[in-house]
Amino acid sequence: MSRSTLRDWRDRVGPEYDPTDCPLCTDGKPVAGPYVHLLGLYLGDGCLSEGLKQVYALRIACDTKYPRLIDEAATAIAVLHPTRPVHRVQAAGYTSVVSYWKHWPCLFPQHGPGPKHLRAIKLADWQQELIVAEPGLFLRGLFNSDGCRVANWTTRSVSGELKRYDYPRYQFSNQSADIMTLCQWALDLVAIPWRMPRRNVLSVARREAVAALDPYVGPKS
Template sequence: MSRLLGVSRATLRDWRDGPGAKVRLTDCPRCTDGQLPGADYAHLLGLYLGDGCLSALKKGVYSLRIACDNKYPRLIDEAATATAALHPSRPVHRVQAVGYTAVVSYWKHWPCLFPQHGPGPKHQREIKLTNWQTTLVTEHPGLFLRGLFNSDGCRVANWATRPVGGELKRYEYPRYQFSNESADIMALCQWALDLLAIPWRMPRRNALSVARREGVAVLDRYIGPKS
């Protein structure tokens, strides 16, 4: 049968012994009945909205690029791991640029997973989540925030003074900050914080702050200092 059909014996054995048709690793989980790894997707979505982009190449292929600061090798590793989890059949590349490393993956179906893709900067166009994206982020809001804050946020030490016994005393406290020019992305960050009951405030139009102790403690479980 192998000679007659021109099909390898290994393939014929798979057809004979396999439980049925298998989804190829190159298939898109949105175009088939596949399942997205929700935790990795929520994390990568946050990274994409912060420091990611899609670029159209030849033959319908797109490149997903996540720009990562060279100062934080752990974050580069996490971006590569999350990308590989969504497209495990192809390698994830690390392309060195001036001051940063681009985590890059090529696939025809990246726009299926990131329908927010479009021309121009993100802050100049509408950024809204689809229903299926909203469901995944609702299930994993902490990882979505991890992606956002690791892209456009930071954990810093603030200080303030107050009178104690007639003298000014200085005390320090940790605070998370998130900055983004897109009002839509800022609203998504606020929504995810609300899902975790984390109090936040807006000192400026494009800047968000989490400074209350209980809120910082929750974010420390999901994010923590960059490294």
């Protein structure tokens, strides 16, 4: 046995993955703001995959043209799991924000085989409590992953002259009926009206509703 291995055993404070690092394994809860933001991102563009020794990779796929979104995802992960690095993996057109941990399934019990829209997505009671405490950050995660803020326009005749009017609106699209219901519920928590132009598309279009959602979400960048 090499001396370096013996030194590693001697100097190691504890196991590489200590169960006490996970708040849920010690009857606690994750930090509400970063967690619900990351939960929104995960439900939209995230996944968990199991690797060696039951260590899971959390991957959040972010469009590379939105560096602020990437930074926020990395920051949320770092707050929740501060003892390990957060990786940014470049791919064609997107950047995966990646973190490895045995306890990611504890924080995301919605993990399971197959696409999210083909299985039930239900929140645990503790997740609902955290979202009620920070609904705006949950909406930020959802809209930053599967939503957008777009500029629409229309024309109207005023005193015989055709004038163009521009107005912003938000759209959120997801094939999962359960995730769509969660988005609707979070909007109701902050009293923002919404409508469903299609089964898989939610719209926030009224001027006062867009203004109310802007402080929570805003344009992607």
